[in-house]
Amino acid sequence: MNILDRIAELDRRIIFLLIGLAVTIPLLMPIGLPVDITKPVKDVYDKVESLPKGSIVVVSVDYDPGSEAELYPATEAFLEHCFRKDLRVYMIGLWPAGPALGNLALDSIAPHYNKVYGIDYVNVGYKPGGMIMLLSLGRNVGDIVRADYAGTPIDSLPLGRAVKSASDMDLVMTLSAGDPGVLHWIIYFKARYGTPIATATTAIMAPQQYPYLSSGQLVGLLGGLKGAAEYETLVRRKARAVAGMDSQSIVHVLIVIFIIIGNIILVYQRRVR
Amino acid sequence: MLQVFGIWIAALLTLAIYSFLYKDNPFYKIAEHIFVGVSAGYWAVILWFDFTWPNLFEPLIREGNFIYVMPIIVGLMMFAPLIPKINWLIRIPLTFTMGVAMATVITQRVQGDIIPQLHATFLPLSGVSPPALLSNLLIIIGVVATLVYFYFSKEHKGILGVGAKLGIWFMMVAFGASFGYTVMARISLLIGRVYFLLHNWLHVI
Numbered sequence: 353m354n355i356l357d358r359i360a361e362l363d364r365r366i367i368f369l370l371i372g373l374a375v376t377i378p379l380l381m382p383i384g385l386p387v388d389i390t391k392p393v394k395d396v397y398d399k400v401e402s403l404p405k406g407s408i409v410v411v412s413v414d415y416d417p418g419s420e421a422e423l424y425p426a427t428e429a430f431l432e433h434c435f436r437k438d439l440r441v442y443m444i445g446l447w448p449a450g451p452a453l454g455n456l457a458l459d460s461i462a463p464h465y466n467k468v469y470g471i472d473y474v475n476v477g478y479k480p481g482g483m484i485m486l487l488s489l490g491r492n493v494g495d496i497v498r499a500d501y502a503g504t505p506i507d508s509l510p511l512g513r514a515v516k517s518a519s520d521m522d523l524v525m526t527l528s529a530g531d532p533g534v535l536h537w538i539i540y541f542k543a544r545y546g547t548p549i550a551t552a553t554t555a556i557m558a559p560q561q562y563p564y565l566s567s568g569q570l571v572g573l574l575g576g577l578k579g580a581a582e583y584e585t586l587v588r589r590k591a592r593a594v595a596g597m598d599s600q601s602i603v604h605v606l607i608v609i610f611i612i613i614g615n616i617i618l619v620y621q622r623r624v625r
Numbered sequence: 626m627l628q629v630f631g632i633w634i635a636a637l638l639t640l641a642i643y644s645f646l647y648k649d650n651p652f653y654k655i656a657e658h659i660f661v662g663v664s665a666g667y668w669a670v671i672l673w674f675d676f677t678w679p680n681l682f683e684p685l686i687r688e689g690n691f692i693y694v695m696p697i698i699v700g701l702m703m704f705a706p707l708i709p710k711i712n713w714l715i716r717i718p719l720t721f722t723m724g725v726a727m728a729t730v731i732t733q734r735v736q737g738d739i740i741p742q743l744h745a746t747f748l749p750l751s752g753v754s755p756p757a758l759l760s761n762l763l764i765i766i767g768v769v770a771t772l773v774y775f776y777f778s779k780e781h782k783g784i785l786g787v788g789a790k791l792g793i794w795f796m797m798v799a800f801g802a803s804f805g806y807t808v809m810a811r812i813s814l815l816i817g818r819v820y821f822l823l824h825n826w827l828h829v830i
């Protein structure tokens with residue numbers, strides 16, 4: 353049995369171990385590989401930069417703990433940018449667990465900028481109904497939102513009173529892990545009310561968003577942990593996403609090597625047979 | 626204290642799940658069963674407190690809005706097949722749901738998806754920079770070739786065959802991009818868990 357046959361029979365647990373080490377070692381000993389900024393991410397950043405002070409940004413937390421690793425860093429980085437720019441954040445969720453994760457991010461970022469709940473930001477919680485809900489939300493927010501996440505009547509909060517329809521929303525940022533999510537916001541909200549939509553999606557969803565970027569239906573896109581790392585770099589916040597980029601790059605190189613070796617073995621075995 | 630307890634539980638469950646990579650074992654089974662049970666309980670609470678109560682029973686009971694009796698009646702009709710004699714009643718909620726969904730989806734899909742996407746393929750081939758020209762050409766050829774591949778009313782021979790083969794190449798590139806992003810996504814999830822173990826649990830980074 354030559355070396356190629358031995359590799360073909362390799363215990364898959366060795367591959368798991370190599371991937372695990374390729375992730376863990378760079379986290380323990382960071383290399384600091386550069387994070388290049390791509391245009392879709394820069395476009396989101398520029399859009400936020402262009403908004404005047406006090407503008408209302410709807411942050412739709414459309415993911416759950418299953419996608420937390422990819423989208424939570426983007427949530428924190430985006431909120432930090434909004435609060436730094438003195439924008440008001442109106443948080444909502446199309447996924448049941450989204451607003452709870454959004455609250456974690458608000459609680460970790462808002463105090464650093466002395467932001468006050470109800471005035472500078474509000475979390476209205478999970479709103480079921482998908483497309484029908486979004487169509488109603490844009491027409492009259494009061495039909496959908498009666499209380500905030502904690503049950504406080506929405507009219508008792510200044511920011512709650514300020515958002516009556518889509519015309520009061522200057523930007524929607526959807527942090528999306530599937531359905532309902534970014535497509536619902538584009539097709540049912542942007543198309544009907546014209547509000548600009550930006551998005552941070554899981555990496556799996558990112559390629560599907562490019563047609564909407566090129567058609568102008570999306571302002572910009574943060575694709576997966578890489579997109580979050582780019583945004584962290586732009587807002588000068590070196591946190592979880594940037595820390596993970598060394599591991600990501602090294603594992604990708606490792607996987608490319610595995611693919612090349614796998615293909616060499618495949619060609620070799622075909623010739624032998 | 627409660628937070629530390631939560632982190633320990635999460636860390637041990639993470640290790641229990643990853644132990645499956647070595648081989649199936651009781652720790653993995655325990656974690657798997659806890660996940661299923663907690664998910665079911667969590668969804669039950671969410672469906673009642675975030676869905677049914679605020680959207681149906683609160684307006685009905687607290688605000689005395691009796692129009693909300695209608696969705697309850699129509700909703701109960703979904704259970705009609707449980708009684709064979711009134712089985713036919715399920716047609717009412719089903720046709721209502723299908724009618725509303727189709728009306729909403731068809732109008733909005735055309736307005737918000739098909740027309741803007743079609744419009745985005747009408748790209749200029751003159752008066753643009755060479756890189757933009759190349760990009761526009763690729764988009765136009767890619768769209769046309771892929772559509773040709775999905776045209777099944779005539780055999781893919783001659784010019785149609787060339788177009789269909791080109792369409793396959795464009796789709797292969799798209800599948801490759803999707804695969805690359807999928808690998809990135811899965812690794813990101815692993816990074817997230819390892820970061821949690823090293824940062825939140827062990828405090829070594």
